[in-house]
Amino acid sequence: MYIGRGRKRRATIAAFLAPTVVGFLLFSLIPIARSLYLSFTSWDILQPAEWVGLENYKVLLGSEEFWRVMRNTGEYIVLYVPLMLVSSLALAALLNRKFAGVDVYKVLFFLPVLTSWVAGSLIWRWILNHKYGLVNILLGHIGVAGPAWLDDKYWAMPGIVLASVWKDAGFFALIFLGALKGINHEYYEAAQIDGASPWNKFRHITLPLVSPTTFFVTITSIINSFQVFAQVQIMTYGGPAGATQVIMERIYKYAFQFFKMGYASALSWVLFVIILIITAIQWRLQKGWVFYDG
Amino acid sequence: MMARRAGAFRTALFYVTISLIALFMILPFLWMISTSLKESEAVMVLPVRWIPERISLKAYRDLFTISTVVPFHRATLNSLVVSVLTTLVNLASASMAAFALAKFDFRARDRVLFAFLATMMVPGAVTMIPNYLVLRTLRLTNTFTGLVLPSIYNAWALFLLRQNIMALPEPYFEAAIIDGATPFAVYRHVVLPLVKPILASLGVLTFMGTWNDYLWPLIMISDPEKMTLTLALGNLNSRWGQKWELLMAGNLISMLPIIVTYIFAQKYFESGISVGGLKS
Numbered sequence: 001m002y003i004g005r006g007r008k009r010r011a012t013i014a015a016f017l018a019p020t021v022v023g024f025l026l027f028s029l030i031p032i033a034r035s036l037y038l039s040f041t042s043w044d045i046l047q048p049a050e051w052v053g054l055e056n057y058k059v060l061l062g063s064e065e066f067w068r069v070m071r072n073t074g075e076y077i078v079l080y081v082p083l084m085l086v087s088s089l090a091l092a093a094l095l096n097r098k099f100a101g102v103d104v105y106k107v108l109f110f111l112p113v114l115t116s117w118v119a120g121s122l123i124w125r126w127i128l129n130h131k132y133g134l135v136n137i138l139l140g141h142i143g144v145a146g147p148a149w150l151d152d153k154y155w156a157m158p159g160i161v162l163a164s165v166w167k168d169a170g171f172f173a174l175i176f177l178g179a180l181k182g183i184n185h186e187y188y189e190a191a192q193i194d195g196a197s198p199w200n201k202f203r204h205i206t207l208p209l210v211s212p213t214t215f216f217v218t219i220t221s222i223i224n225s226f227q228v229f230a231q232v233q234i235m236t237y238g239g240p241a242g243a244t245q246v247i248m249e250r251i252y253k254y255a256f257q258f259f260k261m262g263y264a265s266a267l268s269w270v271l272f273v274i275i276l277i278i279t280a281i282q283w284r285l286q287k288g289w290v291f292y293d294g
Numbered sequence: 295m296m297a298r299r300a301g302a303f304r305t306a307l308f309y310v311t312i313s314l315i316a317l318f319m320i321l322p323f324l325w326m327i328s329t330s331l332k333e334s335e336a337v338m339v340l341p342v343r344w345i346p347e348r349i350s351l352k353a354y355r356d357l358f359t360i361s362t363v364v365p366f367h368r369a370t371l372n373s374l375v376v377s378v379l380t381t382l383v384n385l386a387s388a389s390m391a392a393f394a395l396a397k398f399d400f401r402a403r404d405r406v407l408f409a410f411l412a413t414m415m416v417p418g419a420v421t422m423i424p425n426y427l428v429l430r431t432l433r434l435t436n437t438f439t440g441l442v443l444p445s446i447y448n449a450w451a452l453f454l455l456r457q458n459i460m461a462l463p464e465p466y467f468e469a470a471i472i473d474g475a476t477p478f479a480v481y482r483h484v485v486l487p488l489v490k491p492i493l494a495s496l497g498v499l500t501f502m503g504t505w506n507d508y509l510w511p512l513i514m515i516s517d518p519e520k521m522t523l524t525l526a527l528g529n530l531n532s533r534w535g536q537k538w539e540l541l542m543a544g545n546l547i548s549m550l551p552i553i554v555t556y557i558f559a560q561k562y563f564e565s566g567i568s569v570g571g572l573k574s
Contacts, residue, residue: 009398012477016394017406019387023447028413031424038423094312099305107560108316111323114552116506118524119545122531123322126329126538132338134325166322174567227417230508230524234531248419248509255423256513268419275417 039265049262056266066270069245072157076246077225079161084221085214087169092176093202109170117167117230124163125150125235135162150236153243160231160244172217179213180206219282223275247271330354330542337538353543362533363540364518366547369526374551376441376511376522377504381497384445389493392455393481397467410449426513436517441510451496458492459485495566498559502566505552523548 039056043049060066091109095102112120127134128149136146149159187205196204207214229248232238238245238253247267255264324344329337330353332346357366395403425444426435434440466488470480486493508524515521521529527544534540556563 010400013394013398013400016390016477016481019446020391020452021406023387023444024410024413024449026428027425027444027447028416028421028449029409031421031428032413032416034424034427035420091315094308094315097308099308103560105312105316107556108320110556110563111320111553114502114556115549116508116524116527116552118506118508118527118531119548122527122541122545123326125531126542127322127325132340132342134321134342137340137342166319170319171567174564227419233508234528251419251422252509252512256426261423261427265420265423268417268423271419272417276415279415 035265035268038262039269041262043262045259045261052262056263057270060263060266060270065242065245065250068242069247069250072242072244073226073228073246075157076161076164076228077222079158080164080225081218081221083161083165084168084172085217087165088172088217089176089210089214091169091173092180093206095173095177096180109173111170112167113170115167118234120167121163121231121234124159124166128159128162128235151240153240156236156240156244160228160235163231163235164228168221172221175217176210176213179210183209215282215286219278223278226271226274226278326542326545329538330546332539334537334539350539353537353539354547356540357544357547364521364526364529366523366526366544368519369521369523370547370551372438372520373505373523373548376438377501379438379442380445380504381500383442384448384451384500385493385497387446388448388451388496389455389486389489390481392452392459393485395452396456396459397480397485410452414449414453422510422513429514435514436520438520441514445500451500454496455489455492458489462488491562491565494559494562498555498562499566501555502552502563 038049040051040053041049042052042055095106095109115123128136130136130146130148130151133146133149135149139146147155149155183206187209188201191201191205226246227248228246229252232244232246232249233252236244238249247270251264251267251271254260254267328344328346331349331351333348333350333352336343336346336348357363395407429435429440429443432440434443462485466484467480470484475483506524507522508528511522511525512528515525518529527541527548530537530541530544
């Protein structure tokens with residue numbers, strides 16, 4: 001575009017870019033550098049920062065806590081991702097029809113997405129109450145004695161997963177719905193003529209054609225799983241006995257409760273590296289795994 | 295005749311299935327409302343009564359009056375101010391930069407774009423600690439300014455807007471320039487009106503994200519007078535963790551504004567999700 005010339009033109013460009021560039025320097029570039037530097041120091045706010053080299057990373061990777069946190073996150077992913085994929089795809093399949101009241105159902109499925117993580121977690125802390133919670137009351141009706149959920153170190157993480165699936169299913173359902181709407185109807189009509197059952201149509205047409213979305217949702221939800229925070233903070237505070245400690249919760253507590261800024265920064269860089277690795281795997285797999293409709 | 299009956303049966307089966315699933319999704323909310331309307335002695339009582347014997351609004355009154363509780367009218371107002379400001383700052387800053395990067399050629403442009411792109415990979419956990427430290431040095435902790443300020447940089451919104459601005463037809467710009475419009479006038483009267491739908495989607499998404507955010511306000515705000523709703527709820531949870539009727543009443547209050555917004559802007563929420571899906 002040809003507006004102004006020379007100095008005036010440069011001033012114009014600078015003016016439009018100024019807020020973003022200031023923000024970029026102050027809240028992105030400099031912080032990234034500073035965080036990397038801090039991760040090599042022993043800074044705890046009280047004592048001046050002292051360069052300790054790789055000490056924080058050594059302590060971190062050698063600690064039992066870090067590997068417990070990784071196991072906890074692994075458990076979350078293994079339970080959450082399949083449950084969330086199945087339920088969000090099912091919701092999307094139900095909403096991908098024309099029927100009276102479809103918008104009402106959409107709103108109902110979407111309510112948990114609108115709810116904040118704090119509010120959703122509070123509801124589920126109550127719902128998973130050992131004695132008076134809705135889940136165990138309902139289980140009692142079918143003769144099952146429900147576990148103590150959030151107070152039990154084996155059931156706390158599954159409890160958090162239940163809450164998370166409930167909260168996120170509607171969001172990913174809308175993403176799947178977009179993909180389903182994009183499928184060419186002729187495929188289904190051809191299958192209809194061949195007498196395919198609804199299950200076979202789903203299995204051999206829908207599933208392969210939404211596979212790019214499934215792939216994207218899987219990767220996204222794994223990356224998100226490494227950044228779970230509010231659920232844990234509100235529902236279990238990392239307990240019982242550390243059974244639900246996760247990376248973000250550790251970073252928050254090390255930085256803002258124990259003021260170990262150096263150690264917390266090192267943890268945040270480990271998280272960054274994990275996310276980079278997942279993203280790299282995503283780029284590699286994208287080519288082979290996914291079927292694109294030509 | 296048979297076929298029609300079979301069709302009706304299938305329709306009924308479909309509605310039963312989808313209604314059961316919907317019921318499962320909203321059961322937690324019904325449970326929340328039911329609990330919030332109970333007197334505290336009636337909360338932990340078996341068997342469960344979904345409709346309380348005596349409907350009580352005491353929990354709601356307490357949220358605004360008990361001195362150890364963060365006052366909820368205050369927290370609601372705070373959340374509103376912070377969310378609106380964050381949304382405006384984010385949209386203004388990102389759209390200005392997007393305009394400059396879409397419509398002006400200059401030598402450093404590609405390098406600037408690359409630098410922005412590179413930082414998008416870095417998770418918030420990395421910048422969170424230094425951002426807090428900078429704002430502490432500037433004495434902006436416990437202020438709304440500090441809470442909002444980091445949103446002047448949003449690479450994701452910037453790229454989305456830039457893409458949309460680049461796709462705008464060139465004649466609009468040529469016409470404005472022939473009429474002698476200044477760059478700001480072009481931005482204000484050509485660009486902004488034309489990208490309104492994407493601004494609306496981004497705005498709704500930012501508003502919702504800020505309204506529901508917990509970690510950043512938790513780090514920045516400790517003064518009860520400045521707490522947002524999520525902080526007030528978190529605070530209630532750690533002080534009155536077993537006062538379920540109080541917690542559930544607070545929950546409902548925190549949800550209402552966002553649900554009202556959703557009902558009026560459903561279209562923008564949905565398009566926001568479809569672009570937002572690309573972000574998270």
